[in-house]
Amino acid sequence: MTRIRLTLAYDGTDFSGWQLQPHDRTVQGDLEKALGRILGHSPRVHGSGRTDSGVHAMGQVCHFDCPPERADIPWQRALNSMLPTDIRVLESARVPEMFHARYSATGKIYEYVLWHTREFCLPQRRRFVWACGSVDYSLMLAGADALLGEHDFAAFQNVGTPVKSTVRTVSDISFRTGLSEHETVWRFEANGFLKQMVRNIVGCLVACGRGRITPQEVRGLLKGRNRMAAPATAPPQGLSLASVLYSSEK
The missing domain is CATH 3.30.70.580 (Pseudouridine synthase I, catalytic domain, N-terminal subdomain)
Structure with missing residues (x-):
């Protein structure tokens, strides 16, 4: 074959x-x-x-x-x-026959799009963004800093697929302006992601950006490993799998 x-x-x-x-x-x-x-x-x-x-x-x-x-x-x-x-x-x-789409992967990049005005959302964008309203980007980035590197992300995993370990290494969390001045596109790169991990991180960072939790509390969530203590999961429509990384392509 x-x-x-x-x-x-x-x-x-x-x-x-x-x-x-x-x-x-x-x-x-x-x-x-x-x-x-x-x-x-x-x-x-x-x-x-x-x-x-x-x-x-x-x-x-x-x-x-x-x-x-x-x-x-x-x-x-x-x-x-x-x-x-x-x-x-x-x-x-x-x-080659030894290639496997899942097991040969060394990492993934996801993107999540936020829409930052509650006055309206363009009909053409509503299926691809979370209309979360205004946020403080500096607070979101400060919260993101706590998540960079190797950590146990049990607090950011929803119930689902069993895994041997909830430890993952996040190498990048950053953002850029999207297709509209009202959008930001948040980029997440890691060696792997747990079930709904990106959506849970986004929910947490938006809570930071709204001033509902502090960046220091994000560190506490990681250490506590308790999903029930973390902010709610962000909705699915803003999330997209941008690319899958393989060692031969680096």
Whole structure:
């Protein structure tokens, strides 16, 4: 069998996340159906990780195996002709059999978009931002400083997928202006993320920016390892998986 790697973008609004669900529409499910129409059978697609319901992607990576005689299919064009318009294949490539979209990854970059006026939110942006209102960016960055480096992020993990360790290393939290003067795009890079970890961090940083908790209290949350003591989870629509990192690409 030949292994094919795909890079995907999708609007997660109308999906119940990445992972197959028996009765709900998912990105993995739609992709496997499209592959089935091309190959005559539906190969299992392995993603770099799960995205939750309503979460988007600009650089989700996945792989599947196909017979060698079908490996030269122009996968990007073929799949985009079969897939619904809220999923698109950005790149396709043959990769060695030892490549695994999830286990070969060395890190990920997520982006979260905040909308900073409560007077209105552009209709074109409402599916992709959290209209959180005004915040103090300096307080948010001070709170972010407490999260940089290697820590136990148990306080920022929601109940879900079991993991061997809740220790992760966050190498970057930064922001830039978005598509509108009312937007900021927050960037999060780490060697891995726990379930809803980015959304929980965003909820915490917005609470900092509103003056509801102090940066010092963020350090206390890390040490306390108690999810119930932390601020509420940010909504899903502002979050997007920007890219997946692999050692061969550094």
